[in-house]
Amino acid sequence: xxxxxxxxxxxxxLLIFFHxxxxxxxAKKIGIRVEKFSLGFGPELIxxxxxxxxxxxxxxxxxxxxxxxxxxxxxxxxxxxxFNMRSVGERMLVVFFGPLFNFILAFLLFVxxxxxxxxxxxxxxTIIGKISEGYPAQTAGLVPGDKIxxxxxxxxxxWMEVQGNIRKGIEHPLNIRVLRGTREMxxxxxxxxxxxxxRKIIGISPQExxxxxxxxxxIYEGFxxxxxxxxxxLKGLFLIIIGRIKPDIAGPIxxxxxxxxxxxxxxxxxxxxxxxxxxxxxxxNLFPIxxxxxxxxxxxxxxxxxxxxxxxxxxxxxxxxxxxxxIILMIFAxxxxxxxxx
Numbered sequence: 001x002x003x004x005x006x007x008x009x010x011x012x013x014l015l016i017f018f019h020x021x022x023x024x025x026x027a028k029k030i031g032i033r034v035e036k037f038s039l040g041f042g043p044e045l046i047x048x049x050x051x052x053x054x055x056x057x058x059x060x061x062x063x064x065x066x067x068x069x070x071x072x073x074x075x076x077x078x079x080x081x082x083f084n085m086r087s088v089g090e091r092m093l094v095v096f097f098g099p100l101f102n103f104i105l106a107f108l109l110f111v112x113x114x115x116x117x118x119x120x121x122x123x124x125x126t127i128i129g130k131i132s133e134g135y136p137a138q139t140a141g142l143v144p145g146d147k148i149x150x151x152x153x154x155x156x157x158x159w160m161e162v163q164g165n166i167r168k169g170i171e172h173p174l175n176i177r178v179l180r181g182t183r184e185m186x187x188x189x190x191x192x193x194x195x196x197x198x199r200k201i202i203g204i205s206p207q208e209x210x211x212x213x214x215x216x217x218x219i220y221e222g223f224x225x226x227x228x229x230x231x232x233x234l235k236g237l238f239l240i241i242i243g244r245i246k247p248d249i250a251g252p253i254x255x256x257x258x259x260x261x262x263x264x265x266x267x268x269x270x271x272x273x274x275x276x277x278x279x280x281x282x283x284x285n286l287f288p289i290x291x292x293x294x295x296x297x298x299x300x301x302x303x304x305x306x307x308x309x310x311x312x313x314x315x316x317x318x319x320x321x322x323x324x325x326x327i328i329l330m331i332f333a334x335x336x337x338x339x340x341x342x
Contacts, residue, residue: 004260022101036067102282109275111222135203291322
């Protein structure tokens with residue numbers, strides 16, 4: 001439990017840090033004065049001042065912020081280093097670089113994963129690589145290294161055929177013939193319904209190996225993974241919007257649970273999952289909701305079209321609406337987490 005909490009704090013902190021680092025670096029590059037760089041919200045826990053910026057860790061860990069000079073009309077003094085005194089294009093760039101850095105973080109993590117090595121399953125054979133403890137296969141006496149010859153009299157030559165035949169097992173035990181060394185034997189195994197995978201299983205998996213990549217190949221695969229995940233998430237969101245699939249989201253509790261599970265699977269699984277979260281965070285922050293980066297970009301686009309900024313009154317109203325929507329989404333996600341636990 002303690003390990004899960006520590007890993008969750010570090011992982012989420014990394015996501016937040018990279019996001020705010022994107023805003024911070026481009027603001028400094030353009031010449032905007034950054035007054036605060038904070039991980040978390042609320043009262044300051046620890047911090048230090050270097051140059052014109054206060055770097056701090058705040059009490060409430062869910063998020064972070066970069067406070068720039070002249071972000072609102074009350075604090076504006078008309079100086080060139082103030083955020084709202086810069087062009088619309090420059091301000092859009094500062095806002096966009098937060099999500100962009102989350103995409104970059106995901107890419108870097110995927111490159112590391114492919115360089116360290118990813119698990120590759122040998123599905124061209126029917127040799128069992130692993131037996132899950134407490135599952136029907138172990139109870140019946142199957143062991144790693146057994147080669148499945150046939151299931152219910154039907155010969156199988158690869159792992160896809162093995163899975164397909166196991167799924168046919170409904171009420172009656174399967175007659176599974178295996179080759180162990182030089183001896184053939186037949187075992188009766190009744191599959192178990194797995195609610196997570198939504199299929200019949202007996203608790204076996206194919207042989208696996210660690211596949212490592214050269215640095216150039218890892219960079220290429222990392223890029224493809226980032227682009228592919230982005231496409232898959234956007235496609236999923238579109239299907240939810242048009243009602244083709246039901247929304248299934250995780251809140252803070254669910255994310256912490258999943259991070260804890262990845263720790264058990266190993267460092268590459270954990271790094272991959274953090275990368276997956278980073279892509280999600282980037283996309284969510286680009287939603288056209290005023291309280292997140294995408295909403296700010298939308299308001300800046302409207303300012304560009306109108307030739308003047310959206311009034312403080314209208315902006316605050318839109319931000320309040322956005323905040324309410326996010327709170328509702330968070331409550332819904334947390335409720336789903338609690339239901340899963342129960």
